[in-house]
Amino acid sequence: MSPLRPEELQALLHAAVDDLRPAPDGYERIRAGIDRRRRWRVPAYAAGGAVLAALAALAFFAISPRSHTEVVEPASPVTGQLGSGALAPTASRTASPPVIGPALSPSLSSKGGPTGATATGSATPSTPAPAGSPTVTPTRRAENSSPATVAKDGDIDGDGVVDPDISYNGTALVVTLSHNHQTRAVTLAGVVTPLHYTVTDLDDDGRGEILVEVSGAGGVTTYDVVRLQPDGSLRALSKGPLPLVVGASSSSGAGFSCSGGLVQVRSGTSDDGTTYQVTTTSWRLSGVTFAPVGKATTTSYDTTSSAADPFTARCGTL
Amino acid sequence: MYARSAAVRSDVDRDADAALTALYSEHYRSLIRLAALLLDDIGQCEEVVQDAYIRVHAAWGRLDDRDKALAYLRQTVVNLARSTLRRRLVALKHAPKPMPDAASAEEGAYARVERDAVVAALRELPRRQREAVVLRYYADMSEADAASVMGCSVGSVKAYTSRGLASLGTKLEGLR
Numbered sequence: 001m002s003p004l005r006p007e008e009l010q011a012l013l014h015a016a017v018d019d020l021r022p023a024p025d026g027y028e029r030i031r032a033g034i035d036r037r038r039r040w041r042v043p044a045y046a047a048g049g050a051v052l053a054a055l056a057a058l059a060f061f062a063i064s065p066r067s068h069t070e071v072v073e074p075a076s077p078v079t080g081q082l083g084s085g086a087l088a089p090t091a092s093r094t095a096s097p098p099v100i101g102p103a104l105s106p107s108l109s110s111k112g113g114p115t116g117a118t119a120t121g122s123a124t125p126s127t128p129a130p131a132g133s134p135t136v137t138p139t140r141r142a143e144n145s146s147p148a149t150v151a152k153d154g155d156i157d158g159d160g161v162v163d164p165d166i167s168y169n170g171t172a173l174v175v176t177l178s179h180n181h182q183t184r185a186v187t188l189a190g191v192v193t194p195l196h197y198t199v200t201d202l203d204d205d206g207r208g209e210i211l212v213e214v215s216g217a218g219g220v221t222t223y224d225v226v227r228l229q230p231d232g233s234l235r236a237l238s239k240g241p242l243p244l245v246v247g248a249s250s251s252s253g254a255g256f257s258c259s260g261g262l263v264q265v266r267s268g269t270s271d272d273g274t275t276y277q278v279t280t281t282s283w284r285l286s287g288v289t290f291a292p293v294g295k296a297t298t299t300s301y302d303t304t305s306s307a308a309d310p311f312t313a314r315c316g317t318l
Numbered sequence: 319m320y321a322r323s324a325a326v327r328s329d330v331d332r333d334a335d336a337a338l339t340a341l342y343s344e345h346y347r348s349l350i351r352l353a354a355l356l357l358d359d360i361g362q363c364e365e366v367v368q369d370a371y372i373r374v375h376a377a378w379g380r381l382d383d384r385d386k387a388l389a390y391l392r393q394t395v396v397n398l399a400r401s402t403l404r405r406r407l408v409a410l411k412h413a414p415k416p417m418p419d420a421a422s423a424e425e426g427a428y429a430r431v432e433r434d435a436v437v438a439a440l441r442e443l444p445r446r447q448r449e450a451v452v453l454r455y456y457a458d459m460s461e462a463d464a465a466s467v468m469g470c471s472v473g474s475v476k477a478y479t480s481r482g483l484a485s486l487g488t489k490l491e492g493l494r
Contacts, residue, residue: 004487006455012490013456016436017351023364027342033372034338 150261151201151208153316156228158207166210168195173212173226175234186226186234190215198316203285204261211244211315220247220254223313227288240290241265241283246313253278253311262293266310268301276301278310334378337387338371345388346371348457349395355440355452356399366402370394392457393467396449403445439489443482446470450478451486 023029154162157177165176172185197212202225210226222243226236241263245254250273255266263283268276279298283290301310346367353363374381374390381390440448446468453464454475465475 004483004490006483009451009483009486010455010458012436013355013440013452016434017354017456020347020351020354020360022347022350022367026346026364026368027339029364030338030342030368030371030375033368034375037372037376 150204151206153198153200153208155201156199156208156210158205163199163208166195166197166199168193168212173210173234173236175210175228177228177232182232184228184232184234186236188212188214188224188226188236191224198318200258200316202258202261202263202315209285211318214243216245216247218247219249220245221313222246223318225285227285229288235288237285237288237290239288240292241281242290244313246311248276248309248311255309255311255313257314258316263290263315268310274303276303276310280310330379334375337378337384338375341374341387341391342371345391349391352392352452352457353395353399355437355456356396356448357402358437358441362402366398367395369398389463389467392453392459396453396467400445400449435490439486442489443485446474447478447482447485450475451482454479 151158152160152162154164155178156163156175157179159179161178163175163178167174168188168191169185171187171189173188173191174183174185176183192213192215195212197210199208199210201207202209202211207228211223212226214222214224216222222245224236224238224243226234229235241256244256244263244265246256247254248268251270253266253268253270253276257264257266261284263285264280265283266278266280268278270276277298278301279296281296282293284293299310301307303309349367349370350360350363353366354360357363357366370391373394374387377390378384381387440451443451449468450464453459453467454461457464459467461472461475461479464479465472468475
């Protein structure tokens with residue numbers, strides 16, 4: 001058997017297929033295929049671009065920080081004004097959440113009654129806002145809900161809006177709440193008129209307490225505390241260190257301050273009218289009563305020194 | 319910028335259309351025959367060759383050397399023929415078992431084609447040997463060109479061709 005020579009195989013291969021006749025419409029089919037490919041190219045590219053854009057958007061939302069999950073509502077407008085000064089700027093009332101972003105903390109201090117009251121605002125960031133955190137409008141809370149954040153000064157009902165409309169009708173302290181525009185009143189005797197008060201969150205429960213000056217004696221100033229109850233009523237507190245006393249004489253002195261959810265009450269005695277032994281007791285407001293926290297501390301205060309006077313009220317705007 | 323790129327694209331399209339027409343006139347029939355030696359269904363041969371023309375036309379603007387358009391076409395035909403055979407093999411593997419007295423699916427497929435002893439002998443060769451023999455002795459390509467189309471070394475082409483030639487010599491003994 002002789003091996004198959006290349007030229008032999010060439011001839012056999014050509015003979016096997018040379019009589020094949022392709023279909024006559026081959027060219028038309030190719031042209032149709034090219035047109036079909038062109039028609040699909042643009043939509044295919046567009047679809048690919050859309051898919052890429054969707055993936056990019058998904059990736060963006062997947063990695064973007066989420067700053068809050070609670071439902072927020074727009075703040076109700078504040079209608080009241082005290083004195084000639086306007087209240088805190090609108091932006092602060094509508095754009096500053098209690099804790100998420102820097103909050104403007106207006107504190108109310110009224111010495112000349114409603115007509116002479118002034119409203120001051122100080123930018124007091126409570127917690128630095130994360131970069132890119134959205135603006136959050138104040139949350140309107142139900143009266144029986146439990147706010148979880150510290151109320152800013154001036155905010156009685158914890159809705160993030162200053163409650164400016166506070167007055168005294170001779171027998172009762174009357175407050176109009178900003179979150180529902182309803183009026184609440186509590187009977188309170190001996191309130192000094194014109195009103196002198198501040199609203200600050202003593203217990204960090206998200207609602208501000210009202211510290212209102214009541215009649216004092218012997219050159220001292222006293223303050224009662226009124227708080228908004230979960231049921232929406234106002235209640236004057238009475239136990240514990242209340243009333244809070246501020247003032248000094250040559251033999252004794254008293255003062256208080258509040259910070260960190262505690263009220264520090266100071267009382268001092270002096271033999272010479274210059275050096276006082278000052279005892280400081282911390283109180284925590286829980287419900288409607290104050291309870292002492294920790295041990296009392298005693299320090300010495302010399303009136304001739306430059307140390308801060310312990311016999312003052314440093315709470316809210318007092 | 320957009321108008322300029324559109325004009326350039328339009329030139330490429332016109333160029334591709336003209337080249338397509340020329341390549342079709344000169345080589346379509348020979349490419350069909352080349353495919354017929356690699357495949358067994360003349361309808362599929364036409365589809366493979368037409369698809370190769372469409373692909374080369376679409377890639378015309380990206381071709382490095384347009385003088386080698388025929389080489390690109392041949393390579394595309396070989397690649398598409400391989401894909402077709404591979405798909406058919408998978409289909410055969412998953413086809414239901416034939417009845418004992420019925421013709422097999424493979425036989426049924428082969429029955430559709432016009433066959434002669436040479437084509438039948440070619441189809442019995444392993445794919446690589448078949449491609450090497452067809453490219454070398456039907457398409458008249460050099461060993462280097464055949465190696466380029468097959469994606470293997472020149473030495474491999476030599477080996478495949480030698481084995482294929484020996485095998486075909488045995489099978490076609492009666493025709494000589």
